[in-house]
Amino acid sequence: MRSRFTVLRSAMLAVALAGTAIGAVQAPALARPAPESFADLAAQLQPAVVNISTTQQVEVGRQIPGMPQLQPGSPLEEFFRRFMEERGQSEGGEGEPITREARSLGSGFIIDPEGYIVTNNHVITGRDGQTVVDKITVILNDDRRFEARVVGRDPATDLALLKVEAKGLPYVQWGDSTKARVGDWVLAIGNPFGLGVTVTAGIVSALHREIGVGQYDRLIQTDASINRGNSGGPMFDNNGRVIGIATAILSPTGGNIGIGFAIPADQAKPIVDQLRSLGKVRRGWLGVRIQPVTEDIAAGLGFKEPKGAIVAGIEDNTPAGRAGVRQGDVILKFDGKEVNRQQSLQSIVSDTTIGSTVNMEILREGKPATLRVTVAERPDGDGAPPAPETQQEDTKSNGDRVTSQHLGLGLQPLTAEVRQRLGLGADVTGVVISNVNPASDAAAKGLRPGDVLLGINQKRVSAPAEAAALVDEARNSGRDAVVLLVQRGPDVIHIGVKMMAVKEKTAAPAKK
Template identity: 50%
Template sequence: MLQALYNPVRSKVSAALVIVLLGVTSVSQIANARPAPESFADLAEKLLPSVVNISTSQIVADRQGPDFQFPPGSPFEDLFRDFMDRNGQGGQGGQTPQQRRATALGSGFIISADGYIVTNNHVIDGADEISVRLHDGETLDAELIGRDPKTDVALLKVTPKDDLPFVKWGDSDKSRIGDWAMAIGNPFGLGGTVTAGIISARNRDINQGPYDDFIQTDASINRGNSGGPLFNLDGDVIGINSAIYSPSGGSVGIGFAIPSAIAQGVVDQLKEYGRTRRGWLGVHIQTVTEDIADSVGLDSASGAMVAGVSDESPAKKAGIKQGDVILKFDGKDVESMRRLPRIVAETKIGKDVDVVIWRDGKKQTVQVELGELEEEVIAASATPSDSQEAPAIAEANINELGIKVANVDDTLRKRYNLAEGTEGVIVTDVSGDSYAAEKGVRPGDIIIEASHSSVSNVEDVTKAVKAAVDDDKRTILMLIETSAGPRYFGLTLSVAE
């Protein structure tokens, strides 16, 4: 189970089950590896005063009394309501919401002498009161300066009587798998606790947000450690402890920290603007699979494929199109789809950026003036082309793909609950043993493009498939509108011998 590391009081923490794969790294620069320290005591003594305990509280609705419900009009409804009213638990079935104050505990660390404190967003989310207990026992009220749910980072401010001890950021990009790491926090509300271990893996995606790039460590961290720092042996913060993988809620040696390379920039923006300001390109992207790479002529399955382009977006203005594969952004390699959002988000708004794309079998470079991501901006979904005059062929079995397709009509709109006016070519059947079924093509999906050409009727699709077979192609690239939005599929062609 993936669990947030804050320690709620009087309430349970829900957890989601995740699978964590072991990391593999190449062995390099062994001669430069630092030896294990004889003791962490000197480092811990220096850093402990900069780590704080955070407690939050908020008013929540609660229910009292037995969990009984009767349908309206039931002969028991009035009788039971009268009984509960007499016992001071009025309302249907004793379900009157009662207000109570719930509290939770977490960790944080001081980054400036005047009282700026970093923690996790989930530690303070929804709180109407936040207090900070310093290492010497003094408790101060904290003000929320800003928070960023997408990276799970929050910035607080206290007003101390004197300058506070603080820590500085380190460079998480320089940390390597196998390096020593030390965590300090407030596990289970016990107060300042020091644990040590190594960096077990890097670049972990645990499905917590669009910018996941976690450091994995086996330094023992538990509930209540949320928001606490992960240090290197120089005493610099290289991460913010945020989650653990655990079936029991306790440490099993798999913890995750937000790397300082991400957190520091977020904190700086929260301090300056009270919110985060991220770059915006305006594309809907998907993973480049081996089949897609083969379909478009790429040597390897890398980059991010553009499945849709938002109207009036920087990408649209720069001429980026559906079907392009983004290989480089602002001089940085886009090794995979999930790499691109982080690069774009961290790029300065308004900057003119060179973007290397793969189009029509060759590399091209376009220049984009980066915009600012707004919360309400959603990548535009691609829609089928404008309908043309109804063709003679209304449906067809495409045996090479194991699918059956048809032109959209009123009957199919109703059957598949399509929006009024939807036109194009719809998949009506998928053979269970076909490669299309294995890739996730489903009845009700609408084919938008085949081999980079727009399709508006069944005949367009059959011609594209025939052309691919005649050219001895192994796969055909199709842009298909699915229930989750437009996606490219590299579908293997099965040709009878």
């Protein structure tokens, strides 16, 4: 008779084999165990992590002549201010400014024994993110204090490089964030809430996150505890190399809920190198306004999965314009690099050598093409045949007006009267959305009467019947969504819209 252990082991083996038969995911045999302690690594790294204290004089009001000195913002100060204004003794901005010293805390790390320190731009700037604070003090782990100067900063990526006059400082080295994998252990060190150097550990939760804080977002998400004051602090891998810089948290309360974000080292290091050598960042530039290809837009274009970036607009006298880029083009590759979630077009172009001429692979109206484009320096400030008549159940026509039942949109011509009412220039061509079916995906995507439909699936439209024909063309090619190019006021955007199912009409039985 077999022992209980043997029976359990056999049962587990049977489950494992069954899982293999149906394609279950199995853990790799050589997975790393969780470390027993981070103590040795933390002790090695802490000396190179610094606290950053900033001070700035902030105007909180103005002193009205004849008004007593009171605490700015206090109820008594507000009472006297209103009293003096009613007597006509105050007008707008007259009077001496009242300032108060504002302090903030952040983190940073030393990358060179000569005193070069990396942090976030928002740690050393005021609320506008542009004005540098009056004084920056760097506090080392051994309580030594140095006044720092700003070598350079880059608001677009929220990075800044500081310098203190010191030698022989402890420092850390950059790691390779491109090798980071979801599930890897990471160590974050910083100065949360001004408590002093604090060590937290967690894992890489996700990669290439875009959270809307900048056009170059491709952040590392981690559950290592990051709070206010951690900004600018390093995130290390198991080898003690910097693979990220804490920059943001997602939290309804301002405290840690396990969702923090770090700028990856492979993005940060080239920026820091430019700040050190040039004091600023030079970036490649095309001069296009783009959107990522979402799942809905991908479905409308006939892609199996989202890829590339779709051009929403082109600025005048730009590299993109000179290369022949058109609105609605989908940029798939730039300089041989695929445009996807891991590599955004902005990041690829930004890293391309200024003045170089490279190939750009695009999709235009369903057909591939290659353009040659010469990258400039970024200025300051950042066909299927027509569908047969029997398939035209999608539309209902009333003169020049058309109702696209599969889109749930009513369309009408862009007449001079409508153009004037909407404040559109003579150069705008398209059709006007007159009504929207509230049950449609178009309504869910925010389309509304008064929006101008400029094109469908990368093809321009100038009449409601043309728009209806393009929708039918998409349906008959087997697609369940289309990509609409829509203008609202000065803004132009691509929107992927799923088509509605419409019950086909059946012929009535013949009378006998």
